[in-house]
Ligand SMILES: Cc1ncc(C[n+]2csc(CCOP(=O)(O)OP(=O)(O)O)c2C)c(N)n1
C-alpha cells in the first residue's frame with residue numbers, strides 16, 4: 001500500500017496566497033496541487049454546455065474531465081441513461097468528439113465493434129465506452145464482461161450515481177446498503193436497499209484486465225491521471241468514477257463535489273488502482289471523517305437510525321481494512 | 328474465372344462473404360447457422376480473408392458490435408438463427424434506424440418453446456417490422472449470389488438499410504449442391520468499395536444515435552419507409568448488373584407458370600423447389616402457377632397485385648403463424664394487397680412445415696386440390712398441414 | 716423540416732444553441748479581488764460555463780443553471796450566489 005505524496009510544486013505567488021488561506025482553516029485537500037490541477041484540466045473543452053443535465057449533475061464533471069484527459073483523438077460510445085439523454089437531444093449534441101449510442105446494455109459491445117473497425121482501418125484512436133451504473137453493473141454486465149475478456153483496446157468508464165436515475169431513481173446493483181430509492185423505498189419495516197453495493201471494479205479486475213481504477217469527481221487530478229493511464233493501456237481498461245446526482249440522492253446541487261469528497265474522506269468510497277496487477281490505494285484521507293457526515297448530506301439516507309449508521313460504519317471500516325491488506 | 332464446386336449452403340454464404348472483403352465479422356454459434364461462422368473463422372485463420380473476427384458473447388452483442396463497426400465505416404457481417412435472431416430483436420431496429428448497411432445471414436429455424444432446431448420461418452417473419460431488407464433464397468447458389476447482392480443493395484446511397492439473407496436451416500445450410508463461385512474480379516466490378524455515408528471520425532466528429540422527440544421521431548420512420556421503397560429499384564438494379572457479370576439473376580420475385588393460371592401458389596424459400604416440381608407433374612390436369620417471393624421486405628406490392636389479380640384462387644404456403652390471428656404473416660399481407668381490387672381472387676392460407684416437419688409432394692398436391700375446390704365451393708380460409 | 720440520415724448530428728457541441736441560463740434562480744458573482752486563482756470553480760463547473768479570460772474567471776450566464784458548485788468549492792468565498800432578478 002502506498003500513499004501518493006502530497007507535495008506541491010511551490011514558488012507561485014498564488015500558491016502562497018492559497019497556503020495562507022489554507023491556514024485560515026480551509027481543508028488542505030481542497031486546493032492542494034491546485035497548480036497541477038489547473039494544468040491538467042486546461043485541455044480542450046470537448047463537452048459543450050447547453051445540455052439538459054440537472055443543475056449540479058456530477059455525471060457531466062465525470063465526462064468533461066475524462067475527455068480532457070483523453071483528448072480529441074477519441075471515439076466515445078454511450079449506454080442509454082441520463083448522460084446520453086441530456087447530451088444528445090436531436091438535432092443538438094454536447095459532444096465534440098465522435099460519439100455513438102445504440103442501446104442501454106451495449107456501450108461495451110458497440111465499442112468492441114468500433115475498436116475492431118479501427119484495427120482493420122489501421123487507425124490509432126482512443127475508444128472510451130461510457131455507461132451509468134445500471135448500464136454497467138446490471139443490464140450491460142454481460143456485454144462488458146465479454147468486451148473486457150476479449151481484450152479489446154478500449155477504456156470503459158462507469159459513472160456511478162448509484163441508481164437508475166434517468167427513469168426516476170430506481171435501485172441498481174450499485175445502490176449502497178440502506179439507500180432509499182423508488183424501488184427500494186425505506187418504510188416502517190424496510191431499511192431501503194437491503195444489499196451492499198456490487199463490487200464492480202473487483203469483478204473487472206478478476207477478468208485479468210490490465211488497468212482498473214476507482215475515482216471520484218472531487219479528485220480531478222487523481223481521476224484524470226487514471227483515465228490517462230487507462231487510455232494508454234494497450235488493451236482493456238476500466239475506470240469506475242463516483243458521480244453525485246443531486247436529484248436522486250436528495251442533496252443540495254452545490255454540494256455535489258463536496259459529497260463525492262466526503263465519500264472518499266469517510267471511506268465510503270476508496271480510491272485505488274490496479275495497474276498490471278499492481279494494486280495501490282491512490283489517496284487516503286489524512287483524517288477519516290465519520291460516515292454520518294457523508295450520510296447526512298443526502299435525503300436517500302435520512303431514514304437511517306443510529307444503529308443503522310453504526311452498521312454502515314462497521315461495514316466500511318471492515319472493507320477499508322480488507323482493501324488495505326489486499327491492495 | 329468462375330469456379331464450380333459442390334457446397335453446403337453455409338459454405339456458400341461464407342464464400343460470398345469472403346468475396347465481398349468484409350472487414351469486421353461478429354460471430355456467435357447457433358444451429359443451423361454455426362458452419363457459416365466456422366468457415367469464416369477458417370478463412371481468417373488461413374489468411375484467405377483479412378477481417379477482424381470478433382468472438383462476441385451473445386447475438387445481442389454480435390449485432391451491437393456490427394453497429395459499432397459499421398458506424399466506424401467498415402463492411403460488416405454476422406450470421407444467426409432463431410433464438411439468436413430473437414435475442415437481437417432490440418438491436419435490429421437500432422441498426423436500421425441508424426441506417427447502417429450491415430448484412431446478416433439468417434438460417435431459418437423454429438422458435439422455442441418447445442425448443443426445436445429444425446427449419447421454419449417464424450424467426451425472420453417475427454422480425455418483419457424491424458426495418459431490415461429480407462431476401463429469401465431457394466437454393467445454395469441463390470444464397471451465395473444474394474449475399475453478394477445484399478451488400479450492393481444495402482450500401483446503395485438511396486437505401487442504406489441493413490439486409491437479412493434468409494436461407495432455410497438444414498434444408499439449405501446442411502445440404503450440398505453444385506454451384507458456381509463467381510470470379511473475384513467480377514465481384515469487384517459489381518461491388519464497389521464501401522463508402523460509408525456517416526461514420527465516427529475524430530477529424531470530423533459526429534453524433535450517432537441521439538434521442539428524438541415526438542416532433543422528429545415520425546419523420547425518421549417515414550425516411551426509413553422511403554428508403555425501403557427505393558430498395559425495390561435498388562434490388563432490381565443490383566440483380567441486373569449481377570446478371571451481367573455472372574449470368575444469374577433472381578429479381579424481386581419469380582413467376583412460374585403464372586400467366587393465365589387459375590390457381591397461383593405464393594411462397595418463399597426452399598419449399599418453392601418442391602412446389603415447382605408438383606406444378607410440373609400436374610401440368611394439363613391443373614392450371615397452377617407459382618409466385619416465389621424473394622424480397623419480402625421491401626414487399627413489391629404493386630407487382631404482386633399485377634401477378635395475382637386475375638387468378639381465381641391464391642394459396643399462400645408458409646412456415647409461420649401469428650398465434651391469435653390464426654394465420655401466417657405472408658397470407659395476411661397477400662390478402663391485404665388484393666383487398667382493394669374490385670374483383671379479387673379467393674385467398675387461402677396453408678401453415679406447413681413448422682419445426683422442420685417435412686413438406687412432401689403429396690402435401691403440395693393436396694393443397695392444389697383444395698385450391699381447385701375453392702374455385703367453386705366454400706372452403707376454410709386457413710389450413711394447418713401436418714397436425715396428424 | 717427534413718431530418719438527417721439515421722439521426723446523425725454533424726454539428727459538434729451544438730447544444731450551445733440552447734441557453735440553459737433561464738433555469739437559474741441564483742446566480743454566481745465572482746469577486747476577482749478575493750480570487751486566489753485556484754481554479755476550483757472552473758475545474759468543477761458541471762456545465763461547463765466558467766472560463767478564464769484575461770486572467771480572470773468569468774461565468775457565461777447564457778448557460779449557468781445556478782447550481783452553486785462554484786461558490787461552494789471556492790476556498791476563499793470569492794463567489795456569492797445572489798438572487799436572480801428577472
Ligand atoms: C433494455 C432497456 N431496459 C430499460 C430501459 C429503460 N432505461 C433507460 S435509462 C435507464 C436507467 C439508466 O440508469 P444508469 O445506467 O444507472 O444511468 P443513469 O441514468 O443513472 O445515469 C433505464 C432503466 C431501456 N432504455 N432499455
Ligand code: SF4
Pocket residue numbers: 052053054055056057058059082083086161165166244245246247248
Ligand atoms: S437525474 Fe442525476 S444523473 Fe441525471 S441529469 Fe439529473 S443530476 Fe444528473
Ligand SMILES: [Mg+2]
Pocket residue numbers: 132133134160161162163164165
Ligand atoms: Mg445510475
